[in-house]
Amino acid sequence: MSSAPYALERAVAISAVARASSVTARVFRLLVTKSSAAGATVTKSDASPVTVGDYAAQAVVNIVLGAHFPDDKIVGEEDAAELRKPESAALREQVVQLANEALSGSEQECPAQDSANKWGAEPLSEEKILAAIDRGNHEGGATGRMWALDPIDGTKGFLRGGQYAVCLALLVDGKVQVGAMGCPNLPLDPKDGLPKEGDAQSMDRKDLGAIFVAVKGQGARQRPMSSDKEEPIQMRALNADSLNTASFCESVEAGHSSHGTNKRIAELLNISAPSVRMDSQAKYASVARGDGDVYLRLPVGDGSYQEKIWDHASGYLLVHEAGGIVSDCRGRDLDFGQGRTLRNNRGVIAAPKDVHAEVIRAVGKALQEEGRGNL
């Protein structure tokens, strides 16, 4: 029997992410492409979209986690308040049906040993599904075991048929110990190139769909969505002499990361390769396996946006275990023990370990030039 630390947590995280990824891919095929996205989407108070896919995926992950680790807390992005409203009846029904389909296991083979169907063979009631979504309401903090969950990270990318990720991480006393990330639209082999967004043929490519997994001290690995053939992954090792051959990986939306500042940082580091833009924590997975080298998420405006722990926890561990360092824009380690947000940090920079300090120096200089050296 395998006795590696966190072996069960790792297997359960993979299973949960695989099941949730099957829900999101199904939502895309059934709803988004049938131009009924409007009926499957709600706009949240911060104007960001949330879909039946986000809700159903959060329900599935929380139910799988609850069956194996009933005492663990969950810090999830979504809650069921909107779904409980009388006018959300149609949305609610879709969420319940999709979650039950994914949990019944008939949809796909799950890579981890979840065949015991610990949550029961019968479909779960509406109330059980809504309560499962609301289990993600924990406030976070620096003590105990808690899972950070983003059921669909990059919802805008998801809706466009671009990159998105199902992201799950276990934090113990504020430190990330296990990270799993499902990227249904990412090619297994980066050489095959990203699929063309929203193009039905590209999205049917058989080589799409990867799960990334890392346990602290045990390295980072990639596996196909529907098999357990794992391979280790590593960042490209860069040093001061080769840093100018790096490429940046950054957000699609300039509102989430300052593209102008990134351009100046490239100049300062003599980097000429075009930046790769993609939504979601797939950026972390990409740099962790060497498709790109440096993940830049520079604060926008006055820097008052507080990054959410579920937007970074699994990617943070993946990059660390693949030979990198992840910090904020001043070089401080990310502090996941402060609640639901990274309130002690501003921006996020991930880079191979031997060049991280050099990248941070360039980031500092670029921010200084903009009069934002105080961030």
Ligand SMILES: Nc1ncnc2c1ncn2[C@@H]1O[C@H](COP(=O)(O)OS(=O)(=O)O)[C@@H](OP(=O)(O)O)[C@H]1O
């Ligand atoms: N103002 C601001 N600044 C920084 N980040 C923000 C901001 N607003 C939202 N978000 C979060 O960004 C998450 C998506 O990040 P991406 O890197 O995928 O952005 S992008 O779509 O490529 O622009 C997105 O995650 P999801 O909601 O899970 O999609 C948000 O949590």
Ligand SMILES: [Mg+2]
């Ligand atoms: Mg969101």
Ligand SMILES: [Mg+2]
């Ligand atoms: Mg997110």
Ligand SMILES: [Mg+2]
């Ligand atoms: Mg999300």
